[in-house]
Amino acid sequence: xxxxxxxxKELRDLALRCHDCPLWKHATQxxxxxxxxxxxxxxxxxxxxxxxxxxxEPFVGPAGALLDRALHEAGLxxxxxxxxxxxxxxxxxxxxxxxxxxRANAAEQAICREWLAAELRxxxxxxxLALGAMAAQAFFGTSFQLTMSHGRWLRLSGGIDAMxxxxxxxxxRSINRxxxxxxxxxxxxxxxxxxxxxxxxxxxSVVGRRAG
Ligand code: URA
Numbered sequence: 001x002x003x004x005x006x007x008x009k010e011l012r013d014l015a016l017r018c019h020d021c022p023l024w025k026h027a028t029q030x031x032x033x034x035x036x037x038x039x040x041x042x043x044x045x046x047x048x049x050x051x052x053x054x055x056x057e058p059f060v061g062p063a064g065a066l067l068d069r070a071l072h073e074a075g076l077x078x079x080x081x082x083x084x085x086x087x088x089x090x091x092x093x094x095x096x097x098x099x100x101x102x103r104a105n106a107a108e109q110a111i112c113r114e115w116l117a118a119e120l121r122x123x124x125x126x127x128x129l130a131l132g133a134m135a136a137q138a139f140f141g142t143s144f145q146l147t148m149s150h151g152r153w154l155r156l157s158g159g160i161d162a163m164x165x166x167x168x169x170x171x172x173r174s175i176n177r178x179x180x181x182x183x184x185x186x187x188x189x190x191x192x193x194x195x196x197x198x199x200x201x202x203x204x205s206v207v208g209r210r211a212g
Contacts, residue, residue: 004118008037011118015088021111023089023104028053033084033119041076041194042125043067044116045085046134046167047104053090058083063168067131070168070184074191082123086135087112103134113138120160128160129194132167140164151190153198161198165190 004014012032018024031048034057051061059067071078087109092099104112116138120128130136136144139162140154150165166187174180 003114006118006122008119008122011115011122015115018088018115020114021089021108023087023091023108026092027089029056030088031056031058031085031090032088032115033082033123034058035082035123036080037082037123039080039082039123040126041081042120042123042128043081043083043131044128044135044138045083045131046169047085047087048090049101049169050090050092050099058085059168062172066168066172066184070187070191073188074195076191076195082119082125084116084119086116086138088115109134109138120158125160127194127197128156128162129191130162130164132164132170135167136164150186151193153193155198163190163194165194 004011006014015030015032018030024030027048031052033042035042045059045063048058049061049063051064052058058064068078071081087104089104089112090099091102091104091108093102094100128139130139133144133146136146136149139156140149144164146164146166151163154162156162166183168187171180171183171187174183
């Protein structure tokens with residue numbers, strides 16, 4: 001398809017009817033980004049979960065509750081940021097009657113990147129924070145590793161300062177209490193650094209169809 005065009009509201013309406021990959025067939029609805037139309041800060045998660053699929057809004061389930069707690073601790077007000085996802089539909093596999101989260105594949109991620117690029121173009125944030133590997137790789141490429149590079153400022157080709165940190169779900173899935181507490185603290189520290197802004201920005205070349 002040609003890259004989606006229009007105001008944020010028009011993009012949201014268009015995205016509701018997006019059939020560019022098969023994920024729309026089994027999801028309840030498109031989960032588009034939410035927040036002020038020209039927010040200076042944008043947070044990008046991975047893909048909607050069960051609750052987001054039902055409500056149509058990003059980060060309203062358990063990962064969203066943890067994100068809210070971390071944002072509050074870091075002194076960031078969710079109402080002031082635009083929050084979206086790298087992929088806009090819930091993907092799952094059925095186990096009996098339960099719908100269990102399934103990661104979008106590389107083709108689905110690549111197709112959905114058009115929407116993320118369109119949101120970036122319209123919102124024009126000064127800073128972007130990628131939550132988790134899928135979002136980070138949409139901006140920085142598939143060789144990006146969160147363990148090595150979370151909390152580090154990079155500059156996207158469009159001049160936007162960007163950083164990646166742990167996804168709230170990966171904090172929730174920690175194998176023990178110590179790992180949980182450590183990751184959660186890193187998430188809060190990265191959110192604080194994100195709020196404070198870039199001090200040492202390393203140039204990165206962004207090529208091809210990446211979102212930045
Ligand atoms: N995880 C995400 O990455 N995004 C959501 O909206 C919810 C959970």
